[in-house]
Amino acid sequence: MEPVVAHDIGRGHALHLLAQMLRIRQFEDRCARLYTEQKIRGFLHLYNGEEAVAVGVMQALGVADSVVATYREHGHALARGVPMNALMAEMYGRRTGSSGGRGGSMHVFDVSRHFYGGNAIVGGGLPIAAGLALAQRLRGLDGVAACFFGEGAVAEGEFHETLNLAALWHLPVLFICENNLYAMGTALARSEAITDIRAKAAAYGQPAVAVDGMDVIAVEAAAQRAVKAMRGGGGSHFLECRTYRFRAHSMFDAQLYRDKAEVEEWRKRGPLITFTTRCKAQGLIAEEDFLRLERQADAEVDAAVMFAEGSDWEPVADLERYVYAEPRA
């Protein structure tokens, strides 16, 4: 792994990073409750434990950059700036949701923020990110595409096809592998002969680094370096973020495939607790700051729930709208 850079951040940035991670954590904890109350249905995949990855990477992106994520994308959407109200309404399937309620938890879209899903086929988002990056280059623009996926995607053909294509064409794609060690219930070593994902990516001919995905500062620094290189005309970069999912794969998962002790061990390395501890030790934030940010996040979640519950359903008459594009008004 990349050595952790002793990276000076000021109090303002520390508070910002913490606030973003807390918003995700509190939002999703509420989602889990709402799921048991059957207010959120379908599949629900929580990001709990991996917040440092989305928050760290998003710091490196500008407004014109594109983001492609997976079905575990609430954290990415929030960190990208998708309003929490629209995200919660999407969880509820209401028409005020970010995808008009049509996608649900797994398919969050917000084109105004260049947030292109929410792709629920493992590996399916990678080629799209390559295309978004290609469009930037062909249009003479310097935007990059950030593409998030889990280590399970490494077994898919689309992973290998796209890494090769992006490297071959020198496309500004930042591939971010969120290696949480389990593809649903299949441990990495049970599905890959070579478990060093960074090495696989490097083999395609692009800079590839592995970082501690529990460390938001390390993720941010690595993403900044990669994005800077791509803005300067560089091709694709690969970032393996070693992380862990504290909660189950989805709400139907009894977690028979891993030891509780292992989960507890990783919890000690949780991105919120380690970052908070470090910031406190450096005198950047105090306990009151943490509590205040937590309260703010909870209040935002409360408001989002109110917003979602007060929102309408899309009328059934609109069922067939947008199967094909409508002319812009």
Add this chain to the structure above:
Amino acid sequence: MSASVSRTTYREALRGALREALTADPRVFLMGEDIGRYGGCYAVTKSLLAEFGEERIRDTPLSESAFVGAGIGAALGGMRPIVEIMTVNFSLLALDQILNNAATLCHMSAGQCPVPLVIRMATGAGRQLAAQHSHSLEGWYAHIPGLRIVAPATIDDARGMLRAALLCPDPVLMFEHIGLFNMEGDLTEAAGVADIERAAIRRTGRDITVLTYGASLYRCLEAATELSAAGIELEVVDLRTLRPLDDATIIKSVRRTRRALMVDEGWKSGGLSAELGMRVVEQAFFDLDAPVMRVCTAEVPIPYPKHLEDAALPSVGRIVAAAHAMVAHEP
């Protein structure tokens, strides 16, 4: 006044439309396997690399899923990509991108993500290429909401439908039958953009409506000539667009002839002809004088030897036989 025409081929008409699009719209670019240096598996893109350069005529690795998905991403990113998949057979390797993304993103995002992507591919059998290179899966793709499926059978349509596809904000899959590329004929210079929501009646007749498309059109027209000598007049409808189907033209014709025969190169079970037959039955049942009939490909993987391939595919003889059986049927 006769329209100005020029002598050309189906292949050249396609190339002309590609050249025209590349010239007119800087957002248009091509990508696919062997479209550049090689000149295209069926030579449709021959010489375009020299004219437009490597940025816009992009040879891809043999990575159908990656380059079709990249086409989708580029379309989302403001470009107008034209992706060539060498043949429909290889499109199966890109099915995830075509079905789960191209066809789905616009609806799933409540209209935020239309995908203005054109995917061209060769289709069909008849060249002794055996089972894995002889599929006709356009009817299968026509099953999918969100896609537009076009199958130009004529030289005017080869150019005009490609023009229309590029103006369309939706993903358009264009199926070019391998038996048509060398076809010579007249191109109507002033033909313009084709209507990709309408079928065309290629021959009028009073006795049987034949619903077909692509290369099968010419077998149907040949059968019509033969049957005409026997006093049976076929009305041959070229569907042109397989999704959405032009029910109005189809049903109006069937109501007039009171008989409907479907001819396509797909397999019969669950195929496009099954869909067409059902639409006829749903909308014109009481107008029919005979049961609907289908002439499709035998339900086998296409074999290599010519006599077996011929036996598997719809033939003029089978179309003629079906027509005779239909008119012999007592209303």
